[in-house]
Amino acid sequence: MANLFSSFDPATNFNLSLNWMSTFIGMLIIPPMFWLIPSRLSMIWLKILMTLHKEFKILLGKNSGGSTLILVSLFSFIMFNNFLGLFPYIFTSTSHMILTLTLALPLWLSFMLFGWLNNTIHMFAHLVPQGTPPILMPFMVCIETISNLIRPGTLAVRLSANMIAGHLLMTLLGNTGPALSLALINFLIITQILLLILESAVSIIQSYVFAVLSTLYSSEVN
Template sequence: MMSNLFSSFDPSTEPFFSMNWISSLMGFLLIPFSFWIIPSRINMLWIKMFFTLSNELKMLLKMSNKNNCMLFIAVFTLIFTSNSLSLFPYIFSTTSHLSMTLTLSLPLWISFMLFGWINNTMSMLTHLVPQGTPNVLMPFMVCIETISNIIRPGTLAVRLTANMIAGHLLLTLLGETGNKISSLMIYVLIFIQLILFILESAVAFIQAYVFSVLSTLYSSEVN
């Protein structure tokens, strides 16, 4: 029985690996060697997913060169891989910590802001006042839009962290009840956990997709 409900997210409490941030990389050992044989089914699946994501991001960026989307595809791959690996036993969930998610969102946001204010100053000022805003409300809209812009990296990081913590925490809570229920209810518990595991697998993909798409939208506003 855990002394702390959130101890599964504490790097110092994992039972087998003392360097838990590094332990998340050990999941790459699970990748079959057939992935590196071209062409393979796994390789073709990744390429298909990357091309689909690239086409969607290209429409958001309104650019014809797909290479401009490689940054956001790399961010998607990193988050999706980290989210997926955290579903395996004894693999540390790196994306459930703000120190990881803020490291991704904050540099992206700062680079977008620096590029926009240096190269497109008038366009950035225009975004602070939505079209059709009455003159009386303009100062308030500038304050609201400024605050909304400043908290963007925080919302990106907290959204990813909160969703990963919620799913893992629910699985942990259900797992802790296993030694307190009857043998008949064990099968029901296993079935529920399998459903939640499938849901968490979908959340791992969705959160990576949402993070990359929102980053792309923030980038398109400064062009």
């Protein structure tokens, strides 16, 4: 199993591991797109950003201010990393818990601290859903507390598990190639192309889910 997962950690030729540098490749792609003459690609990207901005604004409410910017940036950052992982020999940083937890934990902690320090009564009210029978209230408090505490974990695990699952399937199928006949090789190539299309969709969906859930968690503390 260790060898299986080591396929996601390509070794670099230096004593210093440069795998995590792949996180910053997205930054090299963005500047020319924005600073040169507007192209179709930049127009599509701006359209996506404006759609996300409007959606997050609705979720956050009237007093959102510029807080949608960090969530749109989060979406872009995760999506770039997810997509880059689909290219050969590029390290997929989002399939590792160390990165996904680094994104999820500070966000969740900041929401919790802000909520409990500024809207303490509101946060206590959230622990008991409206219309709960008095006898069930202690259990509901326990359930709501646990569901609150596992939020950063579920955010991180959902993203990394979805990234690992598709890549693992593609790696395992690709490794069976040399042992197959010509007819099966053609079938395998078609399967791999379909999986690649699915993984491209998953890359967008998972980054969107991460950003939307972060928005919903932040809207709860106001």
